[in-house]
Amino acid sequence: MLHTVNKSPFERGSLDSCLRLSKKGSAILLMEDGVYGAMSGTTVSDIVANAVKDNSVYVLGPDMKARGLAEGQLIDGIKVVDYAGFVDLVANNDGVTPWL
């Protein structure tokens, strides 16, 4: 299952709910304002780094760039994808659960 999170973890609990309700081994895509969850050095970085151990965590490159986030600022293990990569994630997982 691919889980998408599109809101900032500092604004809303969607990332928390996603991590609580996704099974280990899921794919998780941080997109739109959700990309802020991919940054190292924040109060949620440890939680996300933990999620990276059990899941495949991705961040949408165009959303990162729009918000001035550099790849060097990402939590280790998070992979950057573009929209073509997003499409592949949807195709290669058996469904999509959106966490708005």
Place this chain on the structure above:
Amino acid sequence: MKFGILVNEGPFTHQASDSAYQFVKAAIEKGHEVPRVFFYYDGVYNANKLSAPQADDRNVVKRWSDLAIEKDVDLVVCVAAGLRRGIVEDNLMDGFRISGLGQLTEAAMGTDRLVMFGD
């Protein structure tokens, strides 16, 4: 693969419509089919032909319309959500059609993946 798309928010106020559009474009470029995009909740505002954004920014409504016409994508506006918000035939952009909520269920049933974009 066939993708069904659900757009929950209107143009400009939220990024949902932009994200959906970019996803659909990428999916088609990769050779997938996008048989239907369903506009629900405030998503119906993406069909408002009266939208007139500034010239130096993207025209969200027109962009969907062009995609529908060029790539034969079925853009459906929920009739009930549309009525609530004043999106009716008179102000419906080319390329969109108004129909019932059953069209969303049908898209969920008849596609391989349903992808939802919202707030």
Place this chain on the structure above:
Amino acid sequence: MAEYNFETEGVKKTITFLNRKAPYGTIYALEVLESVLISAAFEQHANIVFVDDGVFQIKKGQDTADLEMKNFLPTYGIIEMEKEDADEDEDMDMNWRIIVEKESMEARGLTPDDFKVTVEVLSSAELADVLATSDAVIGG
């Protein structure tokens, strides 16, 4: 452009309706409810799930008169009736589950007795298993 003709004869999917927002502050609760009712007409399996503030949607005792807004709590009763009819009808193959996440419920000081409808209370892990089986997720 033109209406796409889907081949849906004999298709039976499990649609999860993921309710995470409180009622009345936004319209998502009401409009998701309308989509649940429509899915009954197609006899699809459904998980009607209440998580986070979504648990407040089914809390008893809602009185919207002073807000002059439609009280749609009774509509959840219709959902429950649809489910019961489907459970009793041997000829109908439509499995509906009405599920509340235990953690969301308890965090908000609620118990199953607070709800208008009978619910299955699942732990986060149990609900994660259910969500993983969805063919499609609709929410707001």
